[in-house]
Amino acid sequence: MLTRENTVNLVLALLLLVAPLAANAFGQPFYVTLATRIAILALAALGLNLALGLGGLVSFGHAAFFGIGGYAAGILSSHALSYEPMIFGLPGTVQMPVIWIVAVIAAGLVALAIGAISLRTSGVYFIMITLAFAQMVYYFAISWPAYGGEDGLSILVRNQFPGLNTMKPLSFFLVCYVVLLAGIGLFALIRASRFGTALQAARQNETRVATVGIHPYRIRLTGFVISAMITALAGALYADLNRFVSPSMLSWHMSGELIVLIILGGTGRLFGPVAGAALYVAFEFALGGLTERWQFFLGLILLGVVLFARGGLLGLLAGKAKHG
Amino acid sequence: MTIALALEQLLNGIQLGVMLFLMAAGLTLIFGVMGLINLAHGSLYMVGAFACAAVAAWTGSFWLGLIASLACAAAAGAIVELAVIRRLYDRDHLDQVLATFALILIFSEGTRWLFGDFPLYLDIPALLQGVVTLPGDASYPVYRLAIIAVGALIALGLYLLIGKTRLGMRIRAGESDREMIGALGVDIRTLYTLVFALGSALAGLAGALVGALQSVQVGMGEPVLILAFVVIVIGGIGSIKGALYGALLVGVTDTLGRFLLPQFLALFVDPSQAGMIGGAMASMLIYVVMAVILAVKPRGLFPPAHA
Amino acid sequence: MVEPVLQIDNLVKAFGALRATDGVSIDLRPGEIHALIGPNGAGKSTLIHQICGTVRPDSGTIRFAGEDIGALNTAERAQKGLGRTFQVSSLAPEFSALRNVMLAVQAKQGSSFGFFRPVMRDRSLVDPAMAILERVGLADRARLPAAELSHGERRQLEIAMALALQSKAFLLDEPMAGMGPEGSKRLTGFLDALRREAPILLVEHDMDAVFALADRISVLVYGKVIATGTVDEIRSNPTVRTAYLGDHA
Ligand SMILES: Nc1ncnc2c1ncn2[C@@H]1O[C@H](COP(=O)(O)OP(=O)(O)O)[C@@H](O)[C@H]1O
Ligand SMILES: [Mg+2]
Numbered sequence: 001m002l003t004r005e006n007t008v009n010l011v012l013a014l015l016l017l018v019a020p021l022a023a024n025a026f027g028q029p030f031y032v033t034l035a036t037r038i039a040i041l042a043l044a045a046l047g048l049n050l051a052l053g054l055g056g057l058v059s060f061g062h063a064a065f066f067g068i069g070g071y072a073a074g075i076l077s078s079h080a081l082s083y084e085p086m087i088f089g090l091p092g093t094v095q096m097p098v099i100w101i102v103a104v105i106a107a108g109l110v111a112l113a114i115g116a117i118s119l120r121t122s123g124v125y126f127i128m129i130t131l132a133f134a135q136m137v138y139y140f141a142i143s144w145p146a147y148g149g150e151d152g153l154s155i156l157v158r159n160q161f162p163g164l165n166t167m168k169p170l171s172f173f174l175v176c177y178v179v180l181l182a183g184i185g186l187f188a189l190i191r192a193s194r195f196g197t198a199l200q201a202a203r204q205n206e207t208r209v210a211t212v213g214i215h216p217y218r219i220r221l222t223g224f225v226i227s228a229m230i231t232a233l234a235g236a237l238y239a240d241l242n243r244f245v246s247p248s249m250l251s252w253h254m255s256g257e258l259i260v261l262i263i264l265g266g267t268g269r270l271f272g273p274v275a276g277a278a279l280y281v282a283f284e285f286a287l288g289g290l291t292e293r294w295q296f297f298l299g300l301i302l303l304g305v306v307l308f309a310r311g312g313l314l315g316l317l318a319g320k321a322k323h324g
Numbered sequence: 325m326t327i328a329l330a331l332e333q334l335l336n337g338i339q340l341g342v343m344l345f346l347m348a349a350g351l352t353l354i355f356g357v358m359g360l361i362n363l364a365h366g367s368l369y370m371v372g373a374f375a376c377a378a379v380a381a382w383t384g385s386f387w388l389g390l391i392a393s394l395a396c397a398a399a400a401g402a403i404v405e406l407a408v409i410r411r412l413y414d415r416d417h418l419d420q421v422l423a424t425f426a427l428i429l430i431f432s433e434g435t436r437w438l439f440g441d442f443p444l445y446l447d448i449p450a451l452l453q454g455v456v457t458l459p460g461d462a463s464y465p466v467y468r469l470a471i472i473a474v475g476a477l478i479a480l481g482l483y484l485l486i487g488k489t490r491l492g493m494r495i496r497a498g499e500s501d502r503e504m505i506g507a508l509g510v511d512i513r514t515l516y517t518l519v520f521a522l523g524s525a526l527a528g529l530a531g532a533l534v535g536a537l538q539s540v541q542v543g544m545g546e547p548v549l550i551l552a553f554v555v556i557v558i559g560g561i562g563s564i565k566g567a568l569y570g571a572l573l574v575g576v577t578d579t580l581g582r583f584l585l586p587q588f589l590a591l592f593v594d595p596s597q598a599g600m601i602g603g604a605m606a607s608m609l610i611y612v613v614m615a616v617i618l619a620v621k622p623r624g625l626f627p628p629a630h631a
Numbered sequence: 632m633v634e635p636v637l638q639i640d641n642l643v644k645a646f647g648a649l650r651a652t653d654g655v656s657i658d659l660r661p662g663e664i665h666a667l668i669g670p671n672g673a674g675k676s677t678l679i680h681q682i683c684g685t686v687r688p689d690s691g692t693i694r695f696a697g698e699d700i701g702a703l704n705t706a707e708r709a710q711k712g713l714g715r716t717f718q719v720s721s722l723a724p725e726f727s728a729l730r731n732v733m734l735a736v737q738a739k740q741g742s743s744f745g746f747f748r749p750v751m752r753d754r755s756l757v758d759p760a761m762a763i764l765e766r767v768g769l770a771d772r773a774r775l776p777a778a779e780l781s782h783g784e785r786r787q788l789e790i791a792m793a794l795a796l797q798s799k800a801f802l803l804d805e806p807m808a809g810m811g812p813e814g815s816k817r818l819t820g821f822l823d824a825l826r827r828e829a830p831i832l833l834v835e836h837d838m839d840a841v842f843a844l845a846d847r848i849s850v851l852v853y854g855k856v857i858a859t860g861t862v863d864e865i866r867s868n869p870t871v872r873t874a875y876l877g878d879h880a
Binding site for chain 1: 683684685704705706707709710715717721722723724725726730733734735737738739742743744745746747748749750751753756792795796
């Protein structure tokens with residue numbers, strides 16, 4: 001069905017593909033890297049959007065999962081390159097698919113622990129507790145020297161994907177783009193599913209969900225874990241994009257930025273994170289070119305969006321969100 | 325390990341707790357009265373520190389700097405409340421988080437603009453330099469003891485203000501019933517601005533006091549802010565009493581954890597390993613404490629009665 | 632005598648100094664409509680909340696289908712077969728009427744952990760939900776968001792959701808409120824038939840409806856049940872007349 005929102009989504013998806021293809025054809029790899037950054041940040045925010053947009057869970061700690069994904073990539077590849085076995089004598093790897101699986105499982109387990117405690121609370125408590133737990137992971141990464149501590153960990157050669165040369169910007173972009181599309185597809189499926197129905201209903205009216213006999217806690221915990229897994233996958237890609245992972249991926253600024261991406265794009269919208277990430281990277285690039293203090297203006301813009309334009313970019317382009 | 329060293333660490337923990345209390349008291353008061361979660365509270369801490377350092381450098385007087393820190397932070401708080409915050413009281417927490425996150429960006433970059441990228445330094449005033457000798461032959465900086473004293477005085481002051489004065493009565497009424505306080509004819513908007521400025525001034529004071537112990541730099545408020553969040557989550561959001569107990573608990577646990585855990589581990593593994601593992605574990609300790617407390621009492625140790 | 636479906640013994644709930652439920656004992660038998668009446672603030676809604684688990688009693692027992700359900704949470708009690716409506720309607724406002732009922736249908740089917748199949752194309756959810764909307768007379772409003780329904784329609788939707796759960800007992804908190812004479816009359820007929828599916832504990836201010844429907848009536852005043860009996864017994868009870876019915880009759 002080609003509603004206005006679907007049309008806008010389609011245009012966004014095509015733009016994000018065509019722009020780097022064109023940039024590559026004109027020998028401008030820098031713009032390919034920008035597009036890759038957009039795709040990865042969009043995927044990270046898409047993960048958060050599952051918890052925040054669908055479930056109404058304002059997690060201020062998703063940087064923890066983003067960073068865990070990043071460290072999974074960094075740690076596995078460093079072990080593979082040094083031939084030093086890891087815990088239990090397992091070898092490292094430079095294969096992205098394996099790294100992704102490890103990233104997703106590790107983040108899922110951590111999210112299960114964090115969520116199990118945080119979801120016993122709600123509202124402001126939830127916001128602060130997720131923030132605090134992410135901070136715990138952050139300080140752990142800083143004070144644990146084995147993987148670079150405060151200095152972070154370099155990924156000397158970008159990890160590999162079977163059949164592709166990921167060191168080519170366009171190839172790596174295409175990997176990220178396809179993963180993003182898959183993530184969007186998964187999000188759309190979940191949103192329309194039984195689970196998605198319960199998750200969204202728990203946001204709209206928790207008592208109602210319990211009154212029909214569904215445990216809101218279990219639904220939310222599941223949603224939180226899936227959300228963390230998607231964000232962790234983005235984290236693994238992000239580390240590969242920068243060929244570097246450091247505690248800054250785990251910092252609370254990162255958590256804040258992920259929320260900002262969603263709001264800039266439009267909360268709970270399928271393509272909100274894509275629109276938000278594109279807008280964010282564009283700001284960063286355009287304003288960052290003008291002034292070192294671009295975050296000052298980002299702050300002003302964000303304040304304006306929150307106070308006066310709650311629907312975000314998609315709200316402006318595609319009107320109010322519709323539900324089944 | 326000597327008694328003297330342990331005593332010193334304990335005092336350091338209390339001193340950290342006192343600083344956290346100054347931050348947490350404002351946060352929890354603002355949440356209790358206005359229902360607002362304010363991430364930019366750390367920025368006001370930073371404003372206080374910069375104001376103190378700048379005025380102290382300019383006039384040569386730490387004490388004038390201290391007054392400036394209170395005044396600037398209160399003024400900044402009042403302006404922010406009037407311009408932005410009061411539009412957020414009726415919004416959901418997500419909007420509050422985002423708008424105050426935006427304020428952090430504005431404050432941080434704005435401060436860099438004014439003062440540059442390099443940290444400022446603030447000297448301990450002559451009156452409070454030096455050390456005192458404690459039982460067990462320990463010596464302890466006078467300045468840190470002074471901070472503890474200031475914190476105790478402010479805790480007492482807040483107790484009297486909220487428990488015994490008309491303003492405090494209005495604050496308590498505002499916490500339990502916004503409608504009623506409106507019906508009583510209290511100008512609720514002015515009250516909110518006052519409470520926000522008061523919370524900001526406390527944060528500014530904390531920033532100024534700590535500024536003489538560390539360097540004064542952009543971003544200095546953020547780690548403290550997050551610890552203050554842990555404090556009020558542990559204490560029960562909205563409760564000043566909870567903030568006090570939570571702050572002391574977090575301050576002492578964190579400090580003693582960093583001191584004791586590596587030594588404790590050294591009994592089992594070799595010292596360099598113990599330092600590394602112990603350090604990493606200690607950095608996580610307060611969060612573990614928070615998790616345990618929340619697992620037992622999800623609304624904190626002293627949840628406000630009306631919540 | 633048949634075993635009651637729902638049996639409440641000596642329930643107490645205080646909000647500070649106010650004893651909103653003050654030693655209430657009441658039961659609900661198979662096939663009956665048991666009306667609970669009383670002035671505003673008597674504690675009727677608070678009682679329903681405690682039965683459903685949204686408010687915890689201070690003391691007393693609640694037995695449902697032969698089992699003490701005091702330790703169960705709201706969702707578990709719903710799964711046992713307690714279906715309720717709220718005095719202030721409580722729906723998923725962004726969802727359509729249909730999807731609200733489908734939520735109840737999926738809950739009844741016992742699985743909310745399907746991640747891939749779109750519910751709107753799942754006949755096993757849509758068909759029963761549509762049938763129920765048909766039954767409560769909301770079929771033509773099925774695609775409207777709950778937030779856009781009229782007050783009366785939202786009440787009907789609540790009943791539809793309780794029906795979808797195929798509950799073993801219905802607890803209805805003022806279902807007629809705000810319905811208008813026409814709607815009240817239709818709903819009266821509807822509830823009259825519904826009692827054959829499961830007994831109903833009916834909190835209601837509309838005395839015509841109560842007298843038309845109730846097999847038994849309990850009168851709650853200041854958290855205490857001051858009388859329980861048939862319609863005629865309650866009508867002629869002098870205490871009830873002074874305490875409550877006096878200003879209605
Ligand atoms: N959560 C609560 N906290 C404090 N008082 C309450 C609460 N819920 C209900 N009450 C009080 O309990 C009494 C009974 O309320 P309610 O059960 O709603 O009465 P009814 O449904 O019979 O009109 C009222 O005085 C009401 O103000
Ligand atoms: Mg009622």
